Amino acid sequence: MGLTWRPDRAYLTGLAVAGTRKPVSTRAMHTLPLAQRDDLGNGYYVLWFDSPAPVAASAGQFTMVRSAEWGVAPLLPRPMSLLSGGSRPSMLIKVVGEGTRRMAEDPMGQPYNLLAPLGHAWTPLPEGHRPVLVAGGVGVAPLVYLAEELSAAPDALAPISLYGGRTTRDLPLAERLEACGELAVTTEDGSRGRAGRVTLLLDELLAKAAGSGDKLAVYTCGPHGMMRAVAERAEAAGVWCRASLEAPMGCGYGVCLGCPVAKRDGSYFYTCVDGPCVDAKQVDWTKEVF
Amino acid sequence: MGLTWRPDRAYLTGLAVAGTRKPVSTRAMHTLPLAQRDDLGNGYYVLWFDSPAPVAASAGQFTMVRSAEWGVAPLLPRPMSLLSGGSRPSMLIKVVGEGTRRMAEDPMGQPYNLLAPLGHAWTPLPEGHRPVLVAGGVGVAPLVYLAEELSAAPDALAPISLYGGRTTRDLPLAERLEACGELAVTTEDGSRGRAGRVTLLLDELLAKAAGSGDKLAVYTCGPHGMMRAVAERAEAAGVWCRASLEAPMGCGYGVCLGCPVAKRDGSYFYTCVDGPCVDAKQVDWTKEVF
Amino acid sequence: MTDAVDMRVSIGALELKNPVLTASGTFGYGLEYDDFFDVAVLGGICTKGLSLEPRHGNAPARITETSGGMLNAIGLANVGVEAFCTDKLPKLRERGVTVVPNIFATSVEDFVSLAERLDGEEGVAALELNVSCPNVDHGGLEFGCDPVAAARVTAAVRAATRLPVWVKMSPEAGDLAGVARACESEGADALTAINTIRGLAIDIHSHRGKIANRTGGLSGPALKPIALRMVWELSRAVKIPIIGIGGVSTWQDAVEYLLAGASAVQVGTASFVDPRAAKHILDGLASYCSQRGTTPEQLTGAMI
């Protein structure tokens, strides 16, 4: 499944005011029953909720989620990218600790509190640019949402998705990316797609685009190290790049100041309100996030 | 449903060495899936577990129960009287706080840890005595177990059960007591049986027995105030009486020293290891339990 | 419900609408809640700790969760008192919010400057002196854990402002009652108690502290029993009102604090769990009071 780059397709334009950030929409606490849980294997699940009041979200926004049934532990809500909004909000979770374990095990119908939508969505595609989505593991969620948003947009140009995981079992939702455009994957163990890291594919794509003069717009979400590599390559190539940051979060709406990510100017992004989607060039990728 | 006292029936004898306490059986931690939950209304439930290794319990013993799925809160296991043992241990719970709320809501199949059987069972019926079970609310559990043990015993004499609740909805398992012998109930609001407290019935029974010269053996479990009243009446009448104590418990097996109940000699019972079933005469009922 | 009962409480000369406030550092500047509820219904809000100059705060990670609680070492990131007065306070005033700036400095002089700057502003109800931040190199615990130092700050600020002065107690003071009495005798109008207690959590994979500063302040329900005990001790050590803080998450918690001797409470970490927490606690407390036919002031110190 080598990458096919089709320079003949028209670039997507006019999705929104290109290059500007969408205003933050009205946030609310939605108390919703857990309606459906899809087991994607290897600790990945998609959780679906039924929301009478639609969650007016855009791709890239997130939610702080927990169930009151948890009592006092786990205490804090967990930040999760929205995989969809509206009357059927969903999220992709990977079980890593107590909170996600409960999300994977709580019975259907159990009420959850979703504070949503939170944070800044992806910056709309700049005019004349080809969207390139670079995903790592569970970071795929906001990019699937974006890919589907782009697909649904009039005159939509199919994005090119580059998706890396450790093994073939770490590529949840790959088929949803594929349904929206081109997809190329890498696995570290070579069990699916090219063996190696996803930046391998990005390097090739950047080289081709440099040759053809095509303008790319890179959107990336995944582990810090991966995003750093993507951002550095994009910057070196002079390519527009947005990243969706990750940080531990206390509140999700800007009051605890627990979610800083270092900026190049020496100050901090607060991931929940300044992000999660930010201009990758403004991030000081040399600093550890957490 | 007036109390019928049938002096013509033979007294139960020889269930075990009369008047001595059964030795404490081997305790073990049983990790068992929640197999069934019967909703008895008004916050009462019977929980059933499947136990490959039989829980070698006798009526009056209890278990410390919690689910590892609870994480760190509620932290401590909750003491619950066993309603049955063997390969299908069960308990009657009343929802009063976070722990019992979870027991009422956790999904079927969820693993629970039962440390069981714990504590001293009811002292076997002394020879030539008629068993009288005086129950209040959720305190009925160890008495139902006892009634059913007595019923199953060879030459069993049916116990007389006196059962009080606030309303008709506070008399869970009344039918199981009834199935084992005679039952008379009281409710404070008069919604079932006689209006008033259960001691009303006990007074009548004691008076009758005094008249007939019948020897009674009273077993009681319920709120402290009720047991106190029962114990005082029994003592005044010179009637044998055992009570199953209640106290907050940390461990259930004698190490935290958190479960004292004042004794008349100025020292304490530790409810979990000296009780829960004790000689009512030894308790200093004037002291508050907790 | 809320209207049925007189929920007002007096904190010295200052009268608050009700005894439910929000805790410094857990409620931003009070302007982040427009989507959630009307902050003006609360007894008051304590702002994020303000310093003379803006501060970026500590490097990440700054927070981590513990059993029933969390650790934080934010490092007093804040916009600075000037930006607060210019950008935040006017909007708070407009909304009718009762505002208690929480102030922080590394010297007595800077505490005085902060107090003077805020004294001139309309719409400030009281000042809360944070002499108990565990997460900064200077100006934190050395003021709050030493009766003499705490008294010095209190006296200086007292002289510099006509505003009521609340001093925020550190739970790490060995002699809590001594610090409290020292502040009282130098003119503190109320004590707020408590700030966080320093804790540590280690990532067993990386062998590193889970937060960059290593230690961070413990807050949340885990802290409640300790904080409640300290509020009770303080209420017996001094005559000025105590505002109780630490793990208040439900209206029942608020009642416990009142019973222990607090005249009001502050809601902290609970606002992270649900931004409407303070409002829910207020509503629950009001309906409890109305059902029991009592008032918050009657509950204060009513533990038997």
Next chain:
Amino acid sequence: MTDAVDMRVSIGALELKNPVLTASGTFGYGLEYDDFFDVAVLGGICTKGLSLEPRHGNAPARITETSGGMLNAIGLANVGVEAFCTDKLPKLRERGVTVVPNIFATSVEDFVSLAERLDGEEGVAALELNVSCPNVDHGGLEFGCDPVAAARVTAAVRAATRLPVWVKMSPEAGDLAGVARACESEGADALTAINTIRGLAIDIHSHRGKIANRTGGLSGPALKPIALRMVWELSRAVKIPIIGIGGVSTWQDAVEYLLAGASAVQVGTASFVDPRAAKHILDGLASYCSQRGTTPEQLTGAMI
């Protein structure tokens, strides 16, 4: 698994089989576990606090649960040192259990008498001085919170016994490092840290304290971050080994304590949740060490 790694640790001159012990007051006299596991596999057990005379302890209620923890005010109910030596110790010896009596007194003289009494017994590995019980009127915090008093007890016991002396630190000491150094310089062989911190919980229906003594010591996971921080501080304040206590419930917790600087840990409240807790923690720690190719001694103080 357990055999694959050298789990032994040295606490001064004393070598323990492994670094997992059980905490005083949470493991009875170690004889209550025959149905559950062989207690001799543990690094050791600290007994319920022993006094010269038997004690009945406090009136009920003595315990209550809090968020992620519990409060207790047992009041040092115990069988007394005589009954311990006569009824308990021989059985523990027989089972091969490493026994560390925890001793408690209201005067230096009584501490000395206790130490002398136990010094004569075979099968005592060390003595743990409880100078930090928060739940008794005398002899608790006044020893443990004051460097001078703590040093006095330590010196006197040190002179009265050839057994290793462990001093159990109170988290309520304002100057924890000072108390620790005072004990170290008077010859303590190790410090155990920490005892509980006093907390309060109130029944909002009856307006009474949930435990009769009102305040009780907080233990369990809620306490862990504070205790871990103190262990870390102590390990930098003194050279003698630290035995970490507070909320140890999983082997991961034990690893954290070692990384923070503890040479061993004690499992307390976790034994209430599951009597086999200490065994599970030991097994988990052993397999962690074996997988990582490390030993407990190498983990000690390895936080980066």
